Amino acid sequence: MAENVGLKASEREGRGKNDARRLRASGFVPAVLYSGGSETNVVLAVPDRVVDYTLTHFGDNALYDLERDGGTTTARVVDVQRNPVSGRLIHVDFAPVDMTARIVVTVPVSIIGESPGVDEGGVLQQVAYEIELETLPGNIPQEVELDVSGLGLNENLTLADLSLPEGAILISEPEDVAATVTPPTEITDEEMEAAGIVEEPSDEEEAAEAEEAAEDAETSDEETGSADQNA
Numbered sequence: 001m002a003e004n005v006g007l008k009a010s011e012r013e014g015r016g017k018n019d020a021r022r023l024r025a026s027g028f029v030p031a032v033l034y035s036g037g038s039e040t041n042v043v044l045a046v047p048d049r050v051v052d053y054t055l056t057h058f059g060d061n062a063l064y065d066l067e068r069d070g071g072t073t074t075a076r077v078v079d080v081q082r083n084p085v086s087g088r089l090i091h092v093d094f095a096p097v098d099m100t101a102r103i104v105v106t107v108p109v110s111i112i113g114e115s116p117g118v119d120e121g122g123v124l125q126q127v128a129y130e131i132e133l134e135t136l137p138g139n140i141p142q143e144v145e146l147d148v149s150g151l152g153l154n155e156n157l158t159l160a161d162l163s164l165p166e167g168a169i170l171i172s173e174p175e176d177v178a179a180t181v182t183p184p185t186e187i188t189d190e191e192m193e194a195a196g197i198v199e200e201p202s203d204e205e206e207a208a209e210a211e212e213a214a215e216d217a218e219t220s221d222e223e224t225g226s227a228d229q230n231a
Contacts, residue, residue, distance in 0.1 A: 004063045004074065005054050009033075009044040011068065024048070024090075031092040033066060033075060044068070048089045055080065061105050061140045063097060074099060076137070097137045104134050104171055107141055109162065109178065113149030117181030122153040128178040131159060132171035141165045146178050156180045 009031065012023070020030050029048040034041050044066070054062045055077065066073045079093035097103075108130050115124050131144065145163045160174035 004065045005050065005058075007046055007050055007064045007066050009046045009066045009068045012043055012045045015043060020091075024088075029089045029092055031094060033073065033094045033096070034078070035096075042068075042070075044094075046092065051077070051092055052089055058142060059108070061107065061142070063137060063140075064094065066094065074137075099137050102134050102136055104132055105140055106130050107133050108143045110143045110145050111148055111179060112145050113147045115148040115151040115181055117151055117153035117155060120153045121184060122181040123184055124148065124151070124179065124181050126179050128159060128172075128176060131162065133164070133168045134171055135165065135168040139165055139167055141168070148179055148181075151179065151181055153181050153183065 012019070012030070023030055023045055027048060028045040029051065031044040031046045032041050033044055046066075051064075054064075060077055060080075062077070064075050064077070066075055074097045075094040076097050077092055078095045079091075080089065081091040082088060083090055109126070109128050111124075111126055115122070118124050126146075128146075133140075133144070144165075146157060146161065147163065148157065151157055156177050157179045158174060159170060159172050159176050159178050161178065162170070164170060
């Protein structure tokens with residue numbers, strides 16, 4: 001759970017494309033703060049580097065304290081537009097947050113620990129990469145952890161095995177598989193041949209084949225010589 005990000009926001013007057021370009025060139029990005037009610041949405045300009053860094057390192061669930069002339073509003077990012085080529089922020093939408101009201105958020109899942117099933121030759125597969133939680137805005141975790149230190153070969157862990165923060169309620173199905181350890185897949189020679197995969201012989205194998213061919217040729221010469229003498 002990260003602290004709120006302080007973000008100085010200024011209300012902007014121009015709303016055309018040229019105004020937006022000038023804004024971005026000066027290090028800001030156009031933004032909208034939804035009113036959440038009958039009031040008019042507020043059109044803002046916010047520092048693009050701060051928002052971009054926060055989204056990259058803390059995700060969509062970060063909370064912002066938007067500081068403007070009308071006071072400070074705690075908000076979340078609900079929509080982001082980026083340039084499809086450069087990836088630079090083009091527009092950001094914020095929605096106000098009531099810190100006393102529980103909300104449903106999507107949170108990433110992180111694997112921790114060493115699985116004994118992997119030591120047995122198995123392959124660890126993470127099945128669930130994010131889940132839905134219900135929690136207070138101030139208690140939103142950056143991620144939830146799944147400890148696989150007790151996961152053996154041919155065993156599963158479900159979402160019910162996740163370590164949830166205090167007060168958080170799992171909205172996703174608890175029975176859904178979160179991680180599993182399976183035996184490695186063995187590919188037969190027939191399957192490789194059908195797939196068009198040809199295994200190149202190693203240098204040792206090539207040398208052994210060449211030596212065997214030379215011995216066969218020598219044996220053949222000896223047999224031919226013996227046959228001539230008999231004749």
